Amino acid sequence: MTATIPAAVHAARPPGPPAVVLDDVTRTYRSRSGKVDALRGVSHAFASKTFTAIMGPSGSGKSTLMQIAAGLDRPTRGRVRVAGTDLAGLNRTTLTRLRREMMGFVFQQYNLLDALTAYDNVALPARLAGRRPDRAEVIAALDQVGLHGLARRRPPELSGGQQQRVAIARALHARPAVLFADEPTGALDRHAGRDVLELLRNLVDAPVTHGVAQTVVMVTHDPLAASYADSVLFLADGRVVGQMERSDPARIGARMAELEPVR
Numbered sequence: 430m431t432a433t434i435p436a437a438v439h440a441a442r443p444p445g446p447p448a449v450v451l452d453d454v455t456r457t458y459r460s461r462s463g464k465v466d467a468l469r470g471v472s473h474a475f476a477s478k479t480f481t482a483i484m485g486p487s488g489s490g491k492s493t494l495m496q497i498a499a500g501l502d503r504p505t506r507g508r509v510r511v512a513g514t515d516l517a518g519l520n521r522t523t524l525t526r527l528r529r530e531m532m533g534f535v536f537q538q539y540n541l542l543d544a545l546t547a548y549d550n551v552a553l554p555a556r557l558a559g560r561r562p563d564r565a566e567v568i569a570a571l572d573q574v575g576l577h578g579l580a581r582r583r584p585p586e587l588s589g590g591q592q593q594r595v596a597i598a599r600a601l602h603a604r605p606a607v608l609f610a611d612e613p614t615g616a617l618d619r620h621a622g623r624d625v626l627e628l629l630r631n632l633v634d635a636p637v638t639h640g641v642a643q644t645v646v647m648v649t650h651d652p653l654a655a656s657y658a659d660s661v662l663f664l665a666d667g668r669v670v671g672q673m674e675r676s677d678p679a680r681i682g683a684r685m686a687e688l689e690p691v692r
């Protein structure tokens with residue numbers, strides 16, 4: 430008997446219990462122009478300490494899936510559990526607290542305040558939550574994303590890649606169990622994008638990140654970005670239509686090409 434040993438080091442570690450579970454989730458948007466089923470019966474478990482990429486054509490429901498998994502939006506039907514807690518049973522205050530304590534968010538637009546230094550941008554969520562930020566922890570978060578020595582710079586004095594890393598440091602400062610990223614490299618050039626992807630990869634691979642298990646869920650349309658993930662989940666028309674484990678950009682790109690409507 431010969432066994433194939435996967436080359437990736439992270440493959441050797443067994444995944445923990447799921448960080449986020451979607452159970453038959455449907456999300457229907459209603460507007461004056463009619464109704465749109467953005468998600469149609471999606472079930473998926475995001476294993477803890479793994480990096481998952483969500484891919485699919487434009488309009489396939491990627492952002493909706495992320496928003497629902499993160500408790501930013503509620504499903505029309507179905508259930509979402511985060512670390513074993515059913516989000517449906519939580520009131521707004523409890524849900525907000527769970528989100529603040531367990532989840533971090535990064536978006537294509539960095540959403541930094543230009544008037545504040547990198548340090549103050551990272552410290553802002555804690556301040557808004559009425560806590561005094563721990564100086565050493567803010568600096569540690571900036572160090573962790575490779576911005577050592579740049580704490581006093583304001584966003585306009587940083588490159589796009591550095592600004593996105595400030596945004597990641599801001600998310601990490603809250604020590605989230607799960608980091609959600611929607612097209613985090615969408616506005617970056619290839620080099621800066623690679624830095625951000627390596628950073629996300631390292632978060633998951635690090636034995637311990639600030640004492641919490643780190644799980645990353647990233648929406649992307651870039652097969653190269655998705656190849657940094659342990660697992661790629663493919664969406665089309667609001668449904669999960671496939672999954673690939675530890676794949677390469679060429680195979681991911683080929684699968685995406687099958688899903689893109691013919692133009």
Ligand SMILES: Nc1ncnc2c1ncn2[C@@H]1O[C@H](COP(=O)(O)OP(=O)(O)O)[C@@H](O)[C@H]1O
Nearest residue numbers: 458460465467486487488489490491492493494
């Ligand atoms: N707030 C909204 N109101 C109405 N329709 C929406 C809303 N958000 C998204 N949709 C629709 O839901 C579908 C999925 O959207 P989205 O999750 O943003 O897709 P993706 O991120 O894959 O591009 C699309 O048809 C989109 O037009």
Ligand SMILES: [Mg+2]
Nearest residue numbers: 491492493648
């Ligand atoms: Mg989107």
